[in-house]
Amino acid sequence: MRVKIRKVFILLMIALMTTSGCGNGKSDLTKVSTAQMNKKVNIVTSFYPMYIFTKNITKDIPDVSVTNMTEPQTGCLHDYQLSPADIKILEKAQIFVVNGAGMESFMEKVTGRMSNLKILEASKGIEFIREEHEENKDEKKEGIEAGTTEEGINPHVWVGISGAIKEVMNIGEQLSKLDPEHAEEYKRNTDAYVKKLEAQKEKMHLALKDIKNKNIVTFHEAFPYFAKEFNLNIVDVVEREPGTEPSAGELSETIKKIKELNVKALFAEPQYPAKSADTIARETGAKVYTLDPVVTGPKEGDTEAYIKAMDQNLQTLIDALK
Numbered sequence: 583m584r585v586k587i588r589k590v591f592i593l594l595m596i597a598l599m600t601t602s603g604c605g606n607g608k609s610d611l612t613k614v615s616t617a618q619m620n621k622k623v624n625i626v627t628s629f630y631p632m633y634i635f636t637k638n639i640t641k642d643i644p645d646v647s648v649t650n651m652t653e654p655q656t657g658c659l660h661d662y663q664l665s666p667a668d669i670k671i672l673e674k675a676q677i678f679v680v681n682g683a684g685m686e687s688f689m690e691k692v693t694g695r696m697s698n699l700k701i702l703e704a705s706k707g708i709e710f711i712r713e714e715h716e717e718n719k720d721e722k723k724e725g726i727e728a729g730t731t732e733e734g735i736n737p738h739v740w741v742g743i744s745g746a747i748k749e750v751m752n753i754g755e756q757l758s759k760l761d762p763e764h765a766e767e768y769k770r771n772t773d774a775y776v777k778k779l780e781a782q783k784e785k786m787h788l789a790l791k792d793i794k795n796k797n798i799v800t801f802h803e804a805f806p807y808f809a810k811e812f813n814l815n816i817v818d819v820v821e822r823e824p825g826t827e828p829s830a831g832e833l834s835e836t837i838k839k840i841k842e843l844n845v846k847a848l849f850a851e852p853q854y855p856a857k858s859a860d861t862i863a864r865e866t867g868a869k870v871y872t873l874d875p876v877v878t879g880p881k882e883g884d885t886e887a888y889i890k891a892m893d894q895n896l897q898t899l900i901d902a903l904k
């Protein structure tokens with residue numbers, strides 16, 4: 583396996599040297615990969631939401647293929663380690679679409695060993711929400727060391743529809759630059775998908791505007807962008823990262839807050855069943871609902887998956903808060 587990689591690498595180097603005459607200018611490298619791209623463009627996405635967005639932007643374009651690197655049930659990539667199979671997939675790609683903002687914790691390995699792979703960061707230029715919870719300082723520090731969050735940035739941009747729209751526009755624009763051959767098609771598809779997302783956003787805002795009690799409690803840190811979008815007030819996040827259970831002290835603090843602020847709804851995620859949710863519900867009378875951050879979905883990658891999940895989320899919010 584390793585020998586094979588080395589062989590490919592050597593062949594690539596020879597190809598580069600012969601076409602660029604050993605020049606060290608970056609433009610030569612770009613020329614080579616653009617020439618390769620004109621034939622067939624292989625785009626790889628890091629995880630489910632990037633896959634769905636990119637599929638919408640590239641659909642019906644001949645010669646452009648999109649592969650999701652991770653299984654559709656993988657979820658967020660906070661502590662994800664690249665497998666040999668992932669590396670194989672990446673080696674066949676010209677463009678790698680990632681969320682960025684620290685979500686893909688393995689990025690240094692990719693950029694370090696695949697200098698010809700163009701990285702497309704969907705969250706580029708977006709204003710991020712930062713962590714503000716004091717009690718989470720230790721965990722946050724660990725997160726930074728593991729490369730999961732840069733300076734406590736919350737990477738779940740796509741969970742808010744406005745963030746999703748910006749990411750889709752970013753992917754569309756950057757794909758057009760990296761693969762100008764198909765720029766027109768990318769733009770046409772991006773515009774059409776953004777239109778659909780805008781309509782969904784408007785529908786949700788309209789349906790939620792009269793809700794008075796907007797205090798909620800969530801599990802895992804995926805929902806700040808969603809909450810900001812719809813003016814929901816997250817009074818507490820119980821499990822900050824999947825798999826970590828709150829201590830008895832944290833649990834009783836959450837219960838106290840829920841009672842004080844008259845919180846009626848707890849929102850868990852389908853991907854991460856929250857053990858503590860039932861305890862809290864029993865103690866407070868608040869109900870547990872499921873909100874979907876769209877990090878998993880059907881294998882085939884239904885292009886409507888994001889909008890369908892948001893529609894379901896809207897119904898959940900109406901049931902929970904009205």
Ligand SMILES: [Zn+2]
Pocket residue numbers: 658659660738803804
């Ligand atoms: Zn996450």
